[in-house]
Amino acid sequence: MASSQDSLIEELQNFMDGDLERFQSLGKKIIKDFKRQQRIMEQSDRRQRKEYDQLQEKLLEVEALNDEIEATQKEVVLTMGAIGESRSKETGNHVKRVAGYSKILALAYGMDGSEAEMLKQASPMHDIGKIAIPDAILNKPAKLTEDEYMIMEEHAKLGYEMLQHSKRPLLLTAATVAYEHHEKYDGTGYPQGLKGEDIHIYGRITAIADVFDALGSDRVYKKAWEDARIFDLFRSERGKHFDPKLVDLFFDNIEEIMSVRDAYKDILG
Amino acid sequence: MENLHIEETKYTPEINLNAEKGLLSFSGKSYPENTFDFYQPVIEWINTYFAEKGQKKTLIDMDIIYFNSSSSKLFFDFFDILEEAHEDGKEVTVRWLYDAENENALEAGEDFKEDFESLDFNLIEK
Numbered sequence: 392m393a394s395s396q397d398s399l400i401e402e403l404q405n406f407m408d409g410d411l412e413r414f415q416s417l418g419k420k421i422i423k424d425f426k427r428q429q430r431i432m433e434q435s436d437r438r439q440r441k442e443y444d445q446l447q448e449k450l451l452e453v454e455a456l457n458d459e460i461e462a463t464q465k466e467v468v469l470t471m472g473a474i475g476e477s478r479s480k481e482t483g484n485h486v487k488r489v490a491g492y493s494k495i496l497a498l499a500y501g502m503d504g505s506e507a508e509m510l511k512q513a514s515p516m517h518d519i520g521k522i523a524i525p526d527a528i529l530n531k532p533a534k535l536t537e538d539e540y541m542i543m544e545e546h547a548k549l550g551y552e553m554l555q556h557s558k559r560p561l562l563l564t565a566a567t568v569a570y571e572h573h574e575k576y577d578g579t580g581y582p583q584g585l586k587g588e589d590i591h592i593y594g595r596i597t598a599i600a601d602v603f604d605a606l607g608s609d610r611v612y613k614k615a616w617e618d619a620r621i622f623d624l625f626r627s628e629r630g631k632h633f634d635p636k637l638v639d640l641f642f643d644n645i646e647e648i649m650s651v652r653d654a655y656k657d658i659l660g
Numbered sequence: 661m662e663n664l665h666i667e668e669t670k671y672t673p674e675i676n677l678n679a680e681k682g683l684l685s686f687s688g689k690s691y692p693e694n695t696f697d698f699y700q701p702v703i704e705w706i707n708t709y710f711a712e713k714g715q716k717k718t719l720i721d722m723d724i725i726y727f728n729s730s731s732s733k734l735f736f737d738f739f740d741i742l743e744e745a746h747e748d749g750k751e752v753t754v755r756w757l758y759d760a761e762n763e764n765a766l767e768a769g770e771d772f773k774e775d776f777e778s779l780d781f782n783l784i785e786k
Contacts, residue, residue: 395737427736434771435729438764442726445764 472515484655486515491651492600499640513565517572520550572597575632595634682718690727710745723757754781
């Protein structure tokens, strides 16, 4: 980079055949420039350190705000899920367990960490459509009639309709989960009767996570099943209700799944 | 003498040098990739401007938020020219504009003011 120092050097060279007066004047200029360089460095260093501190401070603020947004989002989503569940007298822990199982299966399936985490956060909303189902049907302590069953089944589409207008990836994931978590791999599920891999992976994962948890919990109309009975059902529903690959991954990761179940046990009151 | 106008970019300030009005203004950030090359036409213009005789008052508005070390060096050189013009009997006023919330811009202005005592150097809050 050319600079004012270049012209000083040039002047110094000219000085070779100059006189004493010019030497003194040039000497003064050079000394001034050297002192100035030092001063500029000191000032710049001080300024830059301050700017750096301010940037760090702002970055910490942004990070704190980001954590706050994420925490709020998680809480709102869990609360929304729990609202859906509470209407059917299920516990808030059900949605947490389904979330945990979903992430384990998603990672085992090969989904990347951030997408698996998003599915985990979205899955608690799978039954949000239930808030639009009448209590009499939702909490009926007996088998539903065919008509009642048809109304009950609407919760999948209702949940989808509630969430699909969002532009947020998390809520769109939740919309897919709500819509497709009652689809069955062999095409006999609802509401669309989708088959095989036409069912979104989010739907296939949440289906297995939701059923595993529902069977293992007490409900108004039934007692919790023994694990062995659930496992038998899963084996027999491999490729029927459930994606066969996911059933295999479920058994491959059973220890981790059980530790999620233990961590979010229902506390009986 | 023709005016010199340089548009603002992400790293360089907007520069307006107007001989007729005697107004030289700089506004924005100063992080040029090659600071000396960037400011060379500016310094040349200013040297030519002050070499001419009979101009009225000259007002310099510096509204520089952030600048790198080599810009700092160039501002020193620039203020040197202003100081010489002042010693030459020309009327020169510098207004260093800063935002109340930008402590750094104020401090930088204070540093320059301290270094160029003979200049009419004013710190002005925007």
